[in-house]
Amino acid sequence: MNDFSKRTLKITPQKVRIIAHCIFDGWLYSINCKYAIGYCNKNTSLMNKFVSDINELYGIFKKPRKRIRKSTTYEVEFFSKKMYNDIRVYISNDKSLTQSFFRILKRKKYLIKLFLRAFWDDEGTVSYCGSTRKLRGRCSNKLLRKQLLMLHKILGIVIKEDYDNLGLIICNYENLRIFNQKIGFSKNVFVCKSNKIGPWFGYEKRKVLNNALNSYNF
Secondary structure, three states: OOHHHHHHOOOOHHHHHHHHHHHHOEEEEEEOOEEEEEEEEOOHHHHHHHHHHHHHHHOOOOOOEEEEEOOOEEEEEEEOHHHHHHHHOOEOOOOOEOHHHHHHHHHOHHHHHHHHHHHHHHHEEEEEEOOEEEEEEEOOOHHHHHHHHHHHHHOOOOOEEOOOOOEEEEEOHHHHHHHHHHOOOOOOOEOOOOOOOOOOOOOEHHHHHHHHHHOOOO
């Protein structure tokens, strides 16, 4: 077994994050004998972690393609057939999880936490204004939404589908507290520049969530 096969045989934290980011704010494709995995985000900390995970799992890539979209969104893309084939087996054609990978996740709570944190880092918004305190994560894929609901349930987090069936919502103190304890947001993930409505533009998501929790009067 070569070094590449040894590194990629197990489901590691790095691989779980890569799979999650490819599903939520990323992509993978093969066309004209070109095999690519990419990711874009407004938070440089998430971009740097994605690159670090790729390099730790698959070896150092000297020249990934990088660019900036609309001056605020960062994008990185790696080209490797072996890497593409390794990640592709865990992601269905509709960008939900394959059943085999979903079964693996359900058995290991620490992997569930990593996967769901990547989801909330990429797709999550924190609403804290007046009496409104809730989290919303975008997800228009019906099957993936169902998988996400089940993974939250395994961790004991009450979550429901948004009214428009395009996302998931967590609300009320106890559910937000459990979310913060078991999943939370990554460090240096900020309320993005496109969300200029409200007072929290530029704040860390996890700080906004903590402020919302601390605002409850009991």
